[in-house]
Each structure stands twice: as C-alpha cells, then as structure tokens.
Amino acid sequence: MTQPVLRVSDQEREQAVVVLNQAVSDGRLTWEEHFDRVQAVYTAEVSSDLAPVLEGLAVVVAPQRVHAVASKIHSAPVSHRIEARATFGALVLDLSGLPAGERFEVEASSFCGKVTVLVSAAAVVLDGGTARFGKRALPGAPTAPAGPVITVTGNSTFGHLRVVRPDSHWARHALH
Structure with a gap:
C-alpha cells in the first residue's frame, strides 16, 4: 500500500x-x-x-501553548516543546504516554494557580525552574530510567508546580 x-x-x-x-x-x-x-x-x-x-535552514517549531486563566484545563502534548501557564486556575498536563528515549521541554509557570504534570514511572525529569512565594515538587529518580527525558523550567509565583508519577496520590487527585 x-x-x-x-x-x-x-x-x-x-x-x-x-x-x-x-x-x-x-x-x-x-x-x-x-x-x-x-x-x-x-x-x-x-x-x-x-x-x-x-534544506540547510534550522526550522524552529513554536511551542504548544496551554494557558488556564481562572479555569481548569486537562491537556496532552502535541509537541516536544510545551508552554504551560496557570493564572488563578489549574492546568493538568498529561505526559504519561510520551515515547521512551525522546526529549521534551516543558516551561510550566503559575501565578496564583497550579500546574500538575503527569509523567510515566520511567520518565527522567530534570528541573530548571524557580519558585517565588510558591512551591515546586518533583518526583525522585524513576525506578527504571528507560522513558522520555523531560526538562521542566518556568516559575511559580504564589502558586505551585507538581510533577507526579502514576502511582502518586496527587496523580489520582489531578484527574478529578
């Protein structure tokens, strides 16, 4: 065919x-x-x-943008670069189905809101972000690091970012 x-x-x-x-x-x-x-x-x-x-020209792909403003949004990725923002709202970004071995960048920022990122048990998560009067919580090392590599940057101001694995209490809570 x-x-x-x-x-x-x-x-x-x-x-x-x-x-x-x-x-x-x-x-x-x-x-x-x-x-x-x-x-x-x-x-x-x-x-x-x-x-x-x-040919011969770098093609820069714009990031997927997901913004929750005074609302709650559940989203899944369509790009290797994601810009996730929550302002007075909540954003749940489901990255649990990403393919192994690939790299993804997530700029997750919150202002008086929260961003929850769901990752697989095998995902390697690298943190490059900051918190000002806010909170960032990321999981420890994966049990078997054979999944995607996800770099999380961004800033939490009066809000928080939480990256969770499927077996976490927060993962079950985020889906509701």
Missing part, C-alpha cells in the same frame, strides 16, 4: 516563508536566494516539495 500524496496547505506555505524570512534576516540566505526559495514555496504542489526549499 502506498502512502497518499498530500498537497501543500496554505499553513505549510506560510510556515515555510516564516523560516525563509528569518533565514534572510539572520544572514543565512541572500536576498536572491530568499526570492528563489519563496517562489519555490508558492509553486510547490505537494508537501515533500518543501523539504529541498528549507
């Missing part, structure tokens, strides 16, 4: 042009190269036509 050929969407074209604009701005492309590549983006017919146009 062959894979279907996907035609280029307007969103894919615009994302490619953003990458090209940044590259010319950074001096990684000349204006002539930029013009030629932008023209190629707008004449591309299928998604695979964009790969050679963006």
Whole structure:
C-alpha cells in the first residue's frame, strides 16, 4: 500500500516563508536566494516539495501553548516543546504516554494557580525552574530510567508546580 500524496496547505506555505524570512534576516540566505526559495514555496504542489526549499535552514517549531486563566484545563502534548501557564486556575498536563528515549521541554509557570504534570514511572525529569512565594515538587529518580527525558523550567509565583508519577496520590487527585 502506498502512502497518499498530500498537497501543500496554505499553513505549510506560510510556515515555510516564516523560516525563509528569518533565514534572510539572520544572514543565512541572500536576498536572491530568499526570492528563489519563496517562489519555490508558492509553486510547490505537494508537501515533500518543501523539504529541498528549507534544506540547510534550522526550522524552529513554536511551542504548544496551554494557558488556564481562572479555569481548569486537562491537556496532552502535541509537541516536544510545551508552554504551560496557570493564572488563578489549574492546568493538568498529561505526559504519561510520551515515547521512551525522546526529549521534551516543558516551561510550566503559575501565578496564583497550579500546574500538575503527569509523567510515566520511567520518565527522567530534570528541573530548571524557580519558585517565588510558591512551591515546586518533583518526583525522585524513576525506578527504571528507560522513558522520555523531560526538562521542566518556568516559575511559580504564589502558586505551585507538581510533577507526579502514576502511582502518586496527587496523580489520582489531578484527574478529578
């Protein structure tokens, strides 16, 4: 069975042009190269036509943004970079199903709110965040460190961040 050929969407074209604009701005492309590549983006017919146009240019993917403002949100990741914020609210971010061996970055911040991050028993969690008049609670080392590596940054101000494993009391509490 062959894979279907996907035609280029307007969103894919615009994302490619953003990458090209940044590259010319950074001096990684000349204006002539930029013009030629932008023209190629707008004449591309299928998604695979964009790969050679963006070759050699770093593609920066915007983080998935999840913000709970005076509300409670349950969310799962769709990106390797996640920006999670709770302001006067609660955010539950379920990362328990992430694949082993991959790296994920979570910027979890709270102001008068709480962020709970659920991770698998095998996840390795690295903390790079701060707390000001708030609290950060992260789990100890995994029992068998063969899961994903999750780096958690961000700041808790008058709020808290809690990273929990499935067998934790807080994991059961967060799901309700």
